[in-house]
Amino acid sequence: MRFCFSFIMSTPRVFFSDLKSGKCSSAVEARLLRFWEAKNVKRGGELMWVDMILIDVNATMMQATIYANRLSRFRSKLAAGTMYTISGFDVARCAQNFRLTDSPLMIRFNDSTAFDELAEPVSPLPEEGFRFRDQSELIGLANTNIVGAITAVKSNVSDTPGEKSRLMATIKLDKDSTVTLSLFESQAEAFHKRLEDMHGDPRVVVATSINPKMIGGGLFLNATSGTHVYFDKETKPGEDYFYKLVARDNGVPSAAPLLKGYAKVETLTISELISFVASAQPQDIDFVCTGRVVRLDVDKGWCYVACAKCSKKLQRTVSALECVRCSNPNAVGVLRYRLELAIADSTAEGTFVCFDGVMTKLHNLRASEAGQMLAVEGENPEDMMVPPFINDMEGKTLTFQVRVSAFNFTAHHQTFTITRILKEHERIPAPDFVGGNDEDDNNLGGGGHVPVRNDSGEGSSGPDKKADGPPADTAVEKSSRSSTSAAKKARVV
Numbered sequence: 001m002r003f004c005f006s007f008i009m010s011t012p013r014v015f016f017s018d019l020k021s022g023k024c025s026s027a028v029e030a031r032l033l034r035f036w037e038a039k040n041v042k043r044g045g046e047l048m049w050v051d052m053i054l055i056d057v058n059a060t061m062m063q064a065t066i067y068a069n070r071l072s073r074f075r076s077k078l079a080a081g082t083m084y085t086i087s088g089f090d091v092a093r094c095a096q097n098f099r100l101t102d103s104p105l106m107i108r109f110n111d112s113t114a115f116d117e118l119a120e121p122v123s124p125l126p127e128e129g130f131r132f133r134d135q136s137e138l139i140g141l142a143n144t145n146i147v148g149a150i151t152a153v154k155s156n157v158s159d160t161p162g163e164k165s166r167l168m169a170t171i172k173l174d175k176d177s178t179v180t181l182s183l184f185e186s187q188a189e190a191f192h193k194r195l196e197d198m199h200g201d202p203r204v205v206v207a208t209s210i211n212p213k214m215i216g217g218g219l220f221l222n223a224t225s226g227t228h229v230y231f232d233k234e235t236k237p238g239e240d241y242f243y244k245l246v247a248r249d250n251g252v253p254s255a256a257p258l259l260k261g262y263a264k265v266e267t268l269t270i271s272e273l274i275s276f277v278a279s280a281q282p283q284d285i286d287f288v289c290t291g292r293v294v295r296l297d298v299d300k301g302w303c304y305v306a307c308a309k310c311s312k313k314l315q316r317t318v319s320a321l322e323c324v325r326c327s328n329p330n331a332v333g334v335l336r337y338r339l340e341l342a343i344a345d346s347t348a349e350g351t352f353v354c355f356d357g358v359m360t361k362l363h364n365l366r367a368s369e370a371g372q373m374l375a376v377e378g379e380n381p382e383d384m385m386v387p388p389f390i391n392d393m394e395g396k397t398l399t400f401q402v403r404v405s406a407f408n409f410t411a412h413h414q415t416f417t418i419t420r421i422l423k424e425h426e427r428i429p430a431p432d433f434v435g436g437n438d439e440d441d442n443n444l445g446g447g448g449h450v451p452v453r454n455d456s457g458e459g460s461s462g463p464d465k466k467a468d469g470p471p472a473d474t475a476v477e478k479s480s481r482s483s484t485s486a487a488k489k490a491r492v493v
Contacts (some may be wrong), residue, residue, distance in 0.1 A: 013122065016060040019091045019105055027087035029118055030054040031125040033061070034208065035078055036226040047071075050078070051226055053100060054086075054107070057123045063100040064089075064107040074115050083125055088112040100209065100226070128235055144212070146181075146221070147237050148173040149245055150205040157192040165189050171205060181207055183223040191229055202231040203245055206238045265401065271347035273402065273416065282409040286419070290345060290399040297340035297351070298386050303367045305333040305381060311356075335367040335381055339390065340415060343398065352402070353415045362421050363389050 014026040035052040039045045050071060052064040064086075066074055077084075090108040094100070109115070152170040167188035169181045183191055195202070209226035233239040267288045268276065276287075304313050307323040314321040314333050323331035337359035343352050360366050370387045401420040407413055 015058055016056045016062045016103065017058065021091050021093060021105065024089055024091050025087065027085050028056060029083065029085055029121045029125065030056045031083045031127065032078065032080055033128065034080055034226065034228055038225060051100065055126050057125055059126045060103065061101040062103045062105065062107060063094060066109045070109055074109065077115060077117065083118040083121055085116050085118050087114045144210060145208045146171065146173065146210065147204065147206045147241050149203055153195060155188065155192045157189050167191050169205065179221055181210065181221040181223065187223050187227060204232050204238045204242045206230040206235050269347040270343065270345050270350045274348055274350060277404060277408045282406040284405050287402045287404065288399065289402055290397065291343035292397045293341050293394050294344050294349065295342045296390065296394055300340050301382055302337065302339050302386050302390055303335050303371065303382060304338050306336040308332040308334045311336065335371045337367045341393065351415045352418050354418045358418055358421060
């Protein structure tokens with residue numbers, strides 16, 4: 001008697017740590033921790049792919065990507081927290097600057113990929129996973145996670161239709177270092193609503209997939225499309241950090257009472273601006289003014305040699321340039337704009353200063369490029385003659401945004417810092433959320449300033465290079481009110 005045996009060959013199972021570059025026919029069991037869409041903002045938000053973070057039985061996390069042309073097969077199956085068996089996929093190397101996990105590899109779904117929900121894994125799969133970095137490790141990384149104590153929140157989230165929503169949270173990490181996390185649009189609104197709806201005030205925040213950026217020597221973090229925010233005990237790392245704070249009892253204030261909204265950017269005359277800082281309480285706020293450039297204070301120069309790392313002015317020694325802030329006796333210097341100018345309208349005259357970002361955007365020319373055109377061998381760059389395009393600013397009428405900070409409310413303030421020069425027909429901007437200071441301006445290249453759209457759809461750095469605005473007298477007629485009224489409208493609520 002003959003017996004026929006039928007063998008069903010099962011797909012071999014592997015771990016993430018076993019994967020190598022190339023095609024993989026084996027199967028992995030993993031839990032989907034988080035997923036989000038990646039869109040091309042230059043093409044009207046066109047969907048490019050979906051990114052995922054997966055975790056296997058060994059708590060190894062790996063990035064996976066499904067491109068838009070294959071997404072229809074898998075979209076209905078995607079659910080955070082669900083377990084899956086994945087097989088028949090490609091394994092590729094991650095871009096070094098955009099790794100979402102510690103693994104140098106990533107999974108790419110292809111036409112042969114099987115992606116099936118798993119009810120009973122061979123071994124239990126972890127329910128969460130994060131990679132955290134301290135402040136020193138955050139610099140230069142992308143798409144990383146943080147856990148820390150939330151100490152303050154500023155928000156302009158409101159019910160006003162069409163207004164851009166922004167929120168800025170101050171987070172205290174270990175070793176008493178502090179960072180600022182900025183969220184925009186729907187993420188800002190969700191964060192704001194959760195704070196308002198919570199019965200108690202959160203102490204701990206866990207934020208995923210954030211991008212760090214150095215601005216003026218400070219570390220700022222920007223949310224990405226993949227950012228998820230968790231409070232207090234919603235995650236195991238958050239719970240551990242929460243109880244560590246309780247044990248230390250370090251007096252970290254709760255965040256909800258500190259939730260503040262920004263006032264709208266008001267238009268003031270120069271007289272009202274001067275009166276405001278003389279009578280109001282110290283605060284950080286923005287105004288818009290219009291006036292004519294009556295003279296340039298070229299005796300104080302038009303540029304300075306700054307530290308390439310922190311943008312502070314370098315100190316000259318006998319043989320080198322020293323950065324005091326960075327404690328670097330051999331710092332690398334870069335030329336940056338700094339120009340003081342007197343601007344007047346029909347009410348008063350004030351002294352204003354434009355830094356590097358504003359001047360570069362206005363003239364479409366970096367200070368280093370202007371310096372190369374005027375350079376004389378052996379001459380100190382700071383002593384070079386004033387470029388003709390800067391001299392041409394005298395006599396022009398400008399509409400500009402002014403940043404008023406606590407420094408302006410002291411008896412020693414002499415200048416107001418211009419943070420943006422508006423072009424003709426450009427709308428009054430919303431307040432900026434990533435600030436500089438009165439010595440450096442690092443708003444070039446998206447250093448925290450949100451582009452402002454005008455009536456034609458162009459951004460604030462659009463093709464129109466003219467800085468001339470409406471006549472100063474017209475702006476004065478539209479905003480002729482007392483400094484008391486200005487103080488009321490400018491109050492932070």
